[in-house]
């Protein structure tokens with residue numbers, strides 16, 4: 510089968526389209542014929558050698574796919590060939606076939622297209638765990654979301670709006686903010702505009718932020734933290750502006766300066782909390798994973814939420830999708846289609 514392999518870190522062109530053996534099926538596994546791959550920012554960081562959860566190179570990156578079960582391994586019950594599924598993984602998803610434990614092949618919601626199924630799992634699970642399990646969202650909370658027009662961001666804006674929260678969406682362009690308003694954001698702030706701090710103040714002067722879902726770092730992290738209300742919770746989910754190279758000590762210093770951090774005594778004085786989460790910890794904990802999945806699925810169905818697929822790419826164009834995500838021009842989820850993958854529910 511074909512798969513994109515990463516042998517060294519670097520720009521998108523270091524991803525190589527390779528022929529590799531089909532993955533082997535063990536007891537309790539299913540083999541999935543991939544129809545759509547969801548691209549995650551963590552894979553951009555992995556490609557650059559900046560992601561701690563990546564395995565040793567060479568490896569096939571890719572943390573989520575949607576497709577159909579093609580082969581069912583020994584000791585698997587209750588699954589059928591042809592079933593539409595989606596699944597998350599640490600790596601291996603940039604391929605035409607993947608093998609996963611049967612329990613991790615989650616049923617793709619019937620009314621989602623394959624593109625939407627590939628855009629759903631990681632982004633919605635991340636936003637859901639951050640907002641509801643970690644920050645314990647309440648309907649009367651005022652919630653700020655950064656990179657709000659991105660994959661995780663559009664999921665978080667929809668979830669928090671559906672909860673009844675007052676959503677403040679922050680992003681890097683007016684076009685992105687427009688998208689977040691269409692998803693329910695009541696207030697928007699462009700953090701790349703020269704008047705960022707004052708326009709943020711005009712929204713938070715009367716009422717601070719009860720919850721912040723933060724994925725950018727640096728000045729954006731600091732500005733959100735400074736505007737937390739008493740008892741506010743800031744949850745770090747990512748650090749998108751992380752960038753450094755081995756040969757440039759100035760870039761190490763910049764990465765250190767912009768890393769999200771707080772002083773505990775400052776948090777004590779303001780009565781605020783800093784939390785952080787990584788969705789990868791759900792993977793080995795199948796019971797917890799299925800509990801989160803079930804609560805999220807019920808919520809999404811009850812509120813008729815859907816992932817936002819911002820752009821689609823052919824399998825052969827996968828490095829271009831990386832380049833686009835890095836350019837900060839993308840919105841919603843970037844989905845790579847494999848084969849003729851039919852994009853209908």
Ligand SMILES: NC(=O)c1ccc[n+]([C@@H]2O[C@H](COP(=O)([O-])OP(=O)(O)OC[C@H]3O[C@@H](n4cnc5c(N)ncnc54)[C@H](OP(=O)(O)O)[C@@H]3O)[C@@H](O)[C@H]2O)c1
Nearest residue numbers: 549550659660661680681724746747748749750786787788
């Ligand atoms: N903790 C977890 O379990 C977990 C799981 C999934 C994702 N994440 C994190 O959540 C964040 C969003 O992930 P995603 O896959 O949904 O990506 P995304 O938000 O669709 O794309 C990344 C966005 O980050 C923003 N950004 C800010 N500074 C940037 C920079 N210097 N270079 C590039 N982009 C920058 C850009 O939006 P603006 O132009 O609007 O700033 C860009 O569009 C990432 O930081 C990712 O690592 C964490």
